[in-house]
Amino acid sequence: MPPQLRQLFRFQESGLLLVILVLGVLLTAFAGTVRTPKFERTADGARQRVFTTDSGGNRNPAFEEKNKFLNSQNLAQLAKDTSFIAIMAVGMAIVIISGGIDLSVGSTYALASVLGAMVLHHFGPEGTALAPLAACALGVLVCLATGALCGLANGSLIVALGVHPFIITLGSMAILRGIAFVATKGQSIGGFPADLREFVRFEMGNGLSVVPLLVMVLVTALGWIYLSRLAAGRRVYAIGGNEQAARFSGIRVGRVKLGVYVLAGLAAGVSAVLSLGYYGAATSGDGQGYELNVIAAAVVGGCSLTGGRGSALGVVLGALIIQMIASGIVILGIDQNYSQIIIGAVVIAAVVLDNVNTWLAKRRLTRA
Amino acid sequence: MSYIEFQxxxxxxxxxLALDGVSFAIPRGTCHALIGENGAGKSTLGKILAGVYTADAGEIRLDGKPIAPANPLAARQLGIAMVHQELAFCPNMSVAENLCLGDLPLRAAGFVDRPALRARAREMLASIHADIDPDALIGTLSTGKEQLVQIAAAVGTGAQVIVMDEPSSSLSAGETRELFTLVRKLKARGLTLIYVSHRMSELFELCDNITVLRDGRHVATEAIAATTPARVVSQMIGRELRAQTPAHLSRPAGPERLRLEALGSPGKFSDITLSVRAGEIVGLAGLVGAGRSETVQAAFGLDPAATGRVLVNDRAIAPRSIESALAARIGxxxxxxxxxxxxxxxxxxENTALAxxxxxxxxxxxxxxxxxxxxDRYQKRLRVKAPSLETIVGGLSGGNQQKIALAKWLARDCDVLLIDEPTRGVDVGAKAEIYALLDELACEGKALLIVSSELPELLGLCTRILVLRNGCLAGEVPRSDFSEDSLMRLMAGVEFAAA
Structure with a gap:
């Protein structure tokens, strides 16, 4: 094997890239094609259908054959869906690397969305007059602050009570969603200033929303810097790897743990901002079951639930794999209701594979 | 003739390499001692026989038939049981439930037959004359009693071979007596016992034959009657104890670096006052449970209940705070x-840089x-044998791991080093290197306080030795008066001197 190739394989995330490539090829091969109406852009930028005129002088709408998976619309959709999950998964990865877990991520996302939506609605077109830009900024701020505060609450309880994070966040998962429901009385909240929606939905090319994608790249980069370049990240790995040894090395374990949950909450807040902009409305039922997808992304991306292992890039690739599977279920015409079963199975398979890998590595060490 | 044979x-x-081609035989109905230094492989061998580990190569024969128990249950079925040092039961279940856990007496429809359960447990306990209430929760029993329950479980399930791993290490003197009586009774019933320990006096009192292991290799198997403790010690160490004087002794000690004033912690130790000067290596000796580790941990700020004062370079540091200990350059x-x-x-x-x-x-x-x-500097200075700085520490040998753990504090440039068991689980070669390094550090003017269970280590290395007994300072021995005998007397107290 040439050294460059070997270098590539030593790259930690190469396995995930390979899985993504294989999934992509398989989906393209088995997706089949679909006939869709053909559109073109007019001079003033609007979309209009294309017509052909046949020999008889009749104008017929033109159609084109597209691969169901490999077409720009589907890929743009996939990128957007991945962004929402991946941003939260980076926060989750940091928590999992520290040896914890945050089950309340979906509820944090819902509460942040709903409170942000209430602010945006209040200062929206039908509410109190405020400069649209200021209204948007306020809404975004409330969203992010809500996320961070939910994380702070989780972290404080975990550190102060010394209870396992699974229990605390299981409780806060219900509590936060309950608060969101009570606050909205179960109603959907919309009517935001148009600017936010226009900004988040800004499209390039054929329907690709670049803003969620760029935010995802930014969050991933920040997560990577935090985990692999900052002293704080090193402390997270140390605590996840061996909490007692970290304490014996003078690391303030409680403080680091607190920070980790705040970051996870903040990441959920960032996702909530994007969803408000993208969908233009929020209800307390948003983000139901996100904890499965987000934890799945982190685990598939190589985070060990025992702590001390994982990376930001791996987790984003994990999120992409999960979304490709979810999208594949739609494309291949499998009943939607099976998607949870399949994603659940993928998580378990990923953990089993990881265990096998660890076992192999251990055996290699022993033989050496 | 031979009942168990290792080949x-x-x-x-x-x-x-924990075990390297170990071969010897054990006759039926005897108590066989397995002795060696820490890391010599004695526990590993016992655990292989009991199915906790499986051997990579070689053969074990039981009564002439080759066996290879893949797990403790398989070993049990072959009649081999192990009595562990650590908790081997579910602490929240009763003695009776734990004793019958593998084979609960059932009524129809899967209900547990409680009266039968209790009766069977009582019978098992009576067979080894253990006076334990079958309804007591395991978690409420003393270590000694829990060990008896383990033995009852082994005997009750028809074990013919019982491996005992350091059985007396956490027993009181009275409990140890009871254990010895029981071992003799079991032997009289024809059971074969393998007694893993490094307590010479016990082995000579209790066992028929002795096997010495060193660095994973078999050194000798002899009848107890045909050997002497001194001979066994030299077999264990593999050389005569070299009396090489550490270099730091020839230098005058510097100013006082560390002083503990009336340091105490309720229920662990009390009123510890000591001082360590620059260039000194002070030993802290004592039996298990004397409060040695607890004392150094409290000096490092790890004990939230600590009272008293810790002074570094004559300045009091905030107690119960690792941060202030680190700021004062204690490691x-x-x-x-x-x-x-x-x-x-x-x-x-990453481990070197952690602190x-x-x-x-x-x-x-x-x-x-x-x-x-x-x-890189400390990896070179401590001669850590690792492929690179990026090697995961978990894959290194015990000695190299210990060097990395020490490098963490040297990298932090500490003036005062508290060192708890400097060479536990470290092979002989690395031990010598670590001793030389500690001596070198003292020569550089660092103040070292060393806790160790291995007396020869303290005798060889220290400027003076302080002895702890039951959480109190029992005395101080200057280098001129060093001897194992005087230390043991101080460690064990009057009881030992009278015996």
Missing amino acids: SVTKRFPGV LLPEDRKRQGLVLGLNCR SLPVLSRFGWVRRGAERTLA
């Missing part, structure tokens, strides 16, 4: 390096160049 048994762990090499000293999943560089992160980072960014230089 070139070999076992490898990551980074260390602690803890007793259990796997649980307390190292993050096994991180590499050598120095505030020094190595600017605005929260780790300066990677500086980190690498620092780790």
